[in-house]
Amino acid sequence: MEGMHSEELVSEILRKRPGMTRQELERLIEEKIQEFGGIIRRDAALLLVAKELGVAVHREKLLRSLSSLKVRDLAAGFRGVDLEGYIIERSSLGLTKEGKPYLRFLFTDGEDVIRVVAWDEAAGAAANVSVGARVVLRKSSVVQRKGKLEVVLGRGSSIEVREPPNVNSLIELLSRFRAKTEVLEVKKVVREAERTVLFCLDRSCNLVCLVLPPDAEVPEGSFILSNFSEERMRGLRVLRCGRECFLEVLREHASRCAPTAMQDFVARGRVVGYLLFRKLGGRLFLLTESGQLQDLVMFSDAHLPNVKRFLGRTVELWGVVRGKAGLIASHFLHFLPSEDQAHTPEVQYPEKPLLVATGPVSLRATLISLRLRSKCLNGEPLFHVTALVDDGTACVQALSNSPGVLRKLYGIEESDLCEMGGEALGKITDYVASELRGADLYLEGLLVGAVNKLMLIHRVELLQS
Known part of the structure; x- marks a missing residue:
């Protein structure tokens, strides 16, 4: 409220309060501005002073600049205020215990x-x-709740839409103001018994996992999610949609992300082996189409049964995080098998020395050391055999998850691992390692890695000395 309109209200106050001078009124206005730390404008202060002096100001006589204020001008006790701007976060419609509808937004x-x-x-x-x-926002009120100002739309208030949402404008506002709103693009949907997980790209083209109830309606394409809860799980951003979460599908929205945006969050290749950690988790070895060996660290046992299930098969791994030392499995790791695996050609193992060999290979080598580690998960046995072997040209680490290799070296069936006690199994493995140290072996397997080579043993025979 400026110029002649401000003067009209000043004149109205002085007319109704004949004992007050213009100077006294200006002093009250200035004191009111200072009372709010200088954050409200003169027109807002004048309105408050008028109210305190008992001078009624009818809304129809207010200038737009008086009724339509900026957020910074607001103070507790304001009524009949108009505010113009944007909704950048909102909840779904809720009901109080008494059945009264409410909705919150930013x-x-x-x-x-x-x-x-x-x-x-x-x-x-x-x-x-x-x-x-x-x-x-028409005819809103301002209250103070828990030390912060809040606008209330109650009886007589209304909300008028001036412009429909523009996604690019919304993204720009979200970059400037902190709000629990995200623009997401669905890339993969995984339905599980207790939840539905959506692998999405956010507005910055980073991977996000959205967790929905198992029976929730799943959006397609791009959508806006608001009023969610958020956490970080091993570097992965995880959003959860609760009772008051708001989700709206975008009918027309072109992807902002490049086709290669997902390549850092999805690993593809053949599962060629795994190592079990002493306590929880393990390490999965993945052979890519280009012949590179990638390893994926898992810090829990939850995914180990799937590792065994897909051993030797080509898969896509969703829900991986790329750390400084390699791939890390998130809590939402999902195995998606390749559809084109109807026929697996028989592998030939040409005889080559370790020093120059790569890929499938057969060789004779001396056993330097041998170890077995196993665990049972819900009655399902998992194990790995590790060895150090030397063929005279090089010494390499070897790994096997083959039941045949376990049987040949230790005389133990895979199914026996869950029935044997830890002490008995420890005595057997220590005895076999001692007896076979220095033995000559015939090995068939896959030699992978460029510098630190690893031999994945598929078959082993003990050679007579």
């Missing part, structure tokens, strides 16, 4: 943000407004 005028709660009819109207829409 509002910005482009400079500041403030929380808004709409009740009754205003809540129903707000439920039809999309995140990112440009709106006018």
